[in-house]
Amino acid sequence: MTYKAKLDQPEDSRGTVSQGSNRTEGIKRNLPLALLLGMRPKQWLKNLIVLAAPLAAAKLTDPKVLFPSLFAVLSFVLASSGIYLLNDLKDVEADRMHPKKRHRPIASGELPTRVAYPAAVILLALSLGVSTIPGWYQLVVVMACYIALNLAYVYWTKTEPMLDMMSVASGFLLRAIAGGAASHIPLSNWFLIVASFGSLLMVTGKRSSEIRLLGTDAGQHRSALTSYSANYLYFIAAVAAGITITAYCLWAFERSGLAPQKAILYEISIAPFVLGIFRYALLIDKGEAGAPEDLVLSDNILRVIGAIWIALLALSVYI
Secondary structure (H helix, E strand, O other): OOHHHHHOOOEOOOOOEOOOOOOOOOOOOOHHHHHHHHOOHHHHHHHHHHHHHHHHOOOOOOHHHHHHHHHHHHHHHHHHHHHHHHHHHHOHHHHOOOOOHHHOHHHHOOOOHHHHHHHHHHHHHHHHHHHOOOOOHHHHHHHHHHHHHHHHHHHOHHHOOOHHHHHHHHHHHHHHHHHHHHHOOOOOHHHHHHHHHHHHHHHHHHHHHHHHHHHHHHHHHOHHHHHOOHHHHHHHHHHHHHHHHHHHHHHHHHHHHHOHHHHHHHHHOHHHHHHHHHHHHHHHHOOOOOOHHHHHHHOHHHHHHHHHHHHHHHHHHHO
C-alpha cells in the first residue's frame, strides 16, 4: 500500500484512524499529550504580544497592570488553542498531504474528533470567562472579536485571497490591543501601526515560505495560495516592512521628545529593530519564514538582535 493510500483511509466508528493510517512513524502519544500538542503550545509564545502595550507604557511592573495583562495572555492562550483544534479538524484531509502537518495529532489519528471538538468549545468558553476577570468590558469585546474573526477564518476567509492574510494579521493586532484593553492603557497611534503592518509582514513571510515549501501542491493544501505569486508577496512584504519601520521611527522620535534625558536610548533602539526586519526579510527570501515562533526559537541571529532591541527598549522605558 502506498503512503498516499494510507493517508486516505477513513476514520472508524470511534473517531480514530484505522490501522495503517497516517500516524507518525515510531511515535505513540497518549490522549492527554496528543490533546496538548493539538493545542500547539509552541505557538503560545505569540500571545506575549499582549504585554507589548504595558511594556511600552512603562507600567508592566505595576500589579494593577501586570495581573490583568497576564489574564489577557491566558485568555488568548485558551482561545487560540481552541481555534487551532477547530482549524485542524477542518483541514484534516489537507494536513495529511502536507510534509509537516501530517504529523499533527488530529491528522495522524492520535487525537479523535470526538475529543477535539468538545475540547475546542470548552477552551473558547473558558477564554471568554477568563477575559471577564480584569473587570474591563473592552477586553471581553476584544476576545469576542478575536474568536469571531478566527471562526470566520477557519470556515471561510482562509480560502479567500488577501482575506486570509488580513485575518491572520488582525489576530496579531488584536493581541496587541488586548494589552491596552486589559490594563486600561491608551494605545499610541504609532504603536497600532507598527503592530498592524508588522503582523502583515509576518503573515506574508509565512505564505511565501508555504509556496516555496509546497511548490505546485500549494493549492491542494491552501486554495488561496494559488492566487499569490512570489513577486506579489514580495511587494506586500516590502510595503509592510517600510510602513513598520517608518512608524517605529516616528514612535521612537516622539518618545524622545517626551523624555529628552532618555532620547539616545529610544533612538539607538531603531537600529536593532530595523536590522531585525532586514533579517526577517532575508529569511522570507530563503523560504524559511514559515512560522514566527519557530524563528524566534531557532534563528540565533534573530534571537540576538531581538534581545538587544528588547534590552534597549526596556532601558529606555524603565530607567
